[in-house]
Amino acid sequence: SWPTVAIVGRPNVGKSTLVNRILGRREAVVLDEPGVTRDRVTYEAQWNGRDFHLVDTGGWDVGVKGLDKAVAQQAEIAISLADVALFVVDANVGATASDEEMMRLLRSSKKPVILAANKVDSERAEADAAALWNLGLGEPYPISALHGRGVGDLLDVLVQAL
Ligand code: GDP
Ligand code: MG
Secondary structure, three states: OOOOOEEEOOOOOOOOHHHHHHHOOOOOOOOOOOOOOEEEEEEEEEEOOOEEEEEEEEOOOOOOOOOOOOOOOOHHHHHHOOOOHHHHHHHOOOOOHHHOOOOOOOOHOOEEEEEEEEOOHHHHHHHHHHHHHHOOOOEEEOOOOOOOOOOHHHHHHHOOOO
């Protein structure tokens, strides 16, 4: 079966925007049963001729303080089912307590993690991405899910990890 990538991160960092960017104009195929796993939606994606499943962990209220229990649970399930985790952080905001909490989940899963530093909309913002080296997850890949900046390079790295 196809390898699975789980997109995780606290609410509002741009996970769903990144999913849409990766899927492009292609019709997203929703594989999960609605109502059963409505907080985890799986899409079929492709890059460099490589097929993979992309799991968006979403559907929570924005503005929740700390890492909501439901968010953590969904992320944990998604990570456990995934081959690789794509961890999205808002580079403009930097790493928050919720990001640190998500990192603990990722560490305990022992799955490979690729760190996407999102909302790097301009070259000027790349210093914000570099600050995320501090998370200890290796190289932060600066992207703008909104504008597409850096997403190709991120996907090159991602499919090599599959
Ligand atoms: P999610 O909760 O992690 O799925 O985040 P969303 O994809 O719903 O995005 C949350 C907000 O961040 C929306 O207003 C997006 O338009 C915005 N956003 C997402 N990616 C970017 C980006 O690369 N740059 C900027 N400036 N805004 C972004
Ligand atoms: Mg979302």
